[in-house]
């Protein structure tokens with residue numbers, strides 16, 4: 199629709215209609231087979247609220263969408279079409295690895311392709327907007343939603359956030375097979391105190407700007423159509439009512455002119471936070487912050503008209519919000535075609551098509567991180583292997599945001615074993631969780647807890663299997679419902695009963711490979727000590743089982759690198775690579791000095807640090823060479839190494855460039871990722887790899903609150919992970 203027509207439409211709308219556009223209702227209030235992703239309060243919405251709502255969340259198929267859209271447009275006073283929104287986080291019907299696994303691929307373009315495929319499937323089901331990418335930086339593995347993040351590094355997160363926005367939106371959201379993206383959760387939702395979901399966030403302005411904001415900004419710069427407010431406070435003010443965050447930073451500094459939507463009932467939660475007196479006050483404060491859409495609290499349709507009539511909120515403010523919403527509908531082409539790509543034929547053609555399955559398998563395999571391998575991997579098909587563990591027999595491999603996926607399309611490892619080896623003996627060995635309720639959110643009726651006698655029988659069966667085998671592969675990990683929203687854990691470890699299985703099996707067969715499924719970094723020190731090989735596979739998605747077996751059998755070679763550190767002990771959490779040096783760093787040459795920044799009972803560093811990951815071959819990296827010892831602004835400085843494959847198999851190494859600003863107006867971290875390169879080499883092959891360093895990469899939030907670089911000495915590291923120690927110096931002049 200032409201802009202002037204759209205302006206005319208806005209001018210014809212009643213205030214009640216405008217307030218309706220600013221409200222999003224759950225699809226379950228219109229259509230029984232919609233999905234609920236938040237706490238369903240007794241709805242309390244009027245028929246009129248639903249008739250005038252501007253968007254719905256959770257309607258999940260083309261037929262239902264078309265039926266609802268047709269009915270809705272027919273009864274709407276101006277026939278304004280609904281926006282259909284949904285959490286399409288890591289896939290729609292075909293499920294890709296969880297985002298934390300995608301981050302470990304260090305392959306943003308692969309993620310862009312996954313987002314494109316997800317958009318094709320979801321838009322065929324009538325969805326217009328996805329509530330993704332989640333761009334929250336994470337450092338605390340106790341927080342269950344680290345599984346939705348791409349990790350602890352702002353530079354890497356920014357690349358993945360951009361990739362997802364571009365994958366979902368393409369060049370224009372009105373194109374077929376595209377979705378509008380919604381960058382979330384603004385801001386700093388990933389930094390809750392004590393890792394407890396929805397908890398307080400307290401960050402210095404410096405830390406907020408240096409670490410937590412950059413990835414959101416990259417998403418806005420990539421053209422994201424929407425941003426979602428976060429549940430948490432930031433330094434005492436809830437994000438959803440936070441004018442500084444939303445008006446000054448998001449709209450002012452970032453230049454975001456898209457639609458700002460609250461998280462589920464987050465406007466109403468301003469009252470529980472103690473920030474607003476009542477619903478009327480919450481409506482007022484959310485408007486002051488510039489929230490355009492109220493997701494599911496019903497406060498906007500209840501109070502906006504009265505606030506405008508009383509003069510507390512201007513009609514202009516309401517018109518600005520409604521205009522942004524109408525423009526988004528217009529860019530999606532909904533006024534010309536309110537059904538966009540929705541079609542059952544398209545669904546049948548796209549859902550789980552071979553192209554998407556192949557992509558899901560590639561993405562899964564490239565997300566895996568090989569943490570240890572004493573030569574036991576890859577396996578030979580002739581090796582007598584016992585395949586044991588609760589994850590051997592489950593289809594639940596897709597993570598907590600895969601409710602639109604098709605579990606029946608997910609193979610279990612056990613059922614496809616015969617395609618890879620004749621030795622298929624094995625057993626579950628134990629249930630996934632302890633009866634002492636590892637989970638507070640799973641109840642007896644949701645989870646079978648076998649009797650004590652049955653559990654002992656399962657353990658003995660596993661011991662017997664293990665005894666007869668040359669090698670044991672154990673498939674272990676936290677339950678899928680132990681990660682995701684509202685799934686914080688004080689001790690991110692493998693469930694107790696699975697550790698008992700691990701110990702009993704390792705006593706009868708030390709030739710042990712452990713495959714770990716998880717939505718977060720776990721403390722796996724005992725497993726790491728006793729197992730001959732450890733492969734982290736996250737929650738790998740629809741094609742996870744095949745990707746795992748192809749990797750274990752050597753058809754694929756692991757290449758993933760951790761995008762979030764694995765702690766040596768849970769007591770270290772939050773542990774991350776880009777920490778500040780402190781005045782008493784724990785240096786090797788000072789190890790006799792008691793008064794250093796270190797623990798008495800643990801090392802400072804992670805068990806497996808950011809950027810770490812092995813392959814089935816070995817690589818050697820030469821010392822870094824710089825083509826100059828000085829860098830002038832506007833020029834580039836070249837940093838090179840020779841990478842050599844010294845092993846016997848082809849492999850892909852992800853070389854990482856880190857920089858340290860040795861002294862500055864604020865302390866700078868011990869190192870920061872500034873670039874990386876994936877290099878595939880044949881056995882014996884070597885290659886010079888060169889990075890270009892520019893002044894722009896040295897900029898940071900300085901003591902005076904401005905963003906820029908400062909002259910002085912810098913250290914350059916190029917290595918295989920963030921623990922690299924050798925460096926060369928240069929000076930910025």
Ligand code: GLC
Nearest residue numbers: 235236285329382461462683
């Ligand atoms: C949830 C999540 C958010 C999601 C929204 C809609 O509470 O916090 O990430 O997009 O509600 O499902």
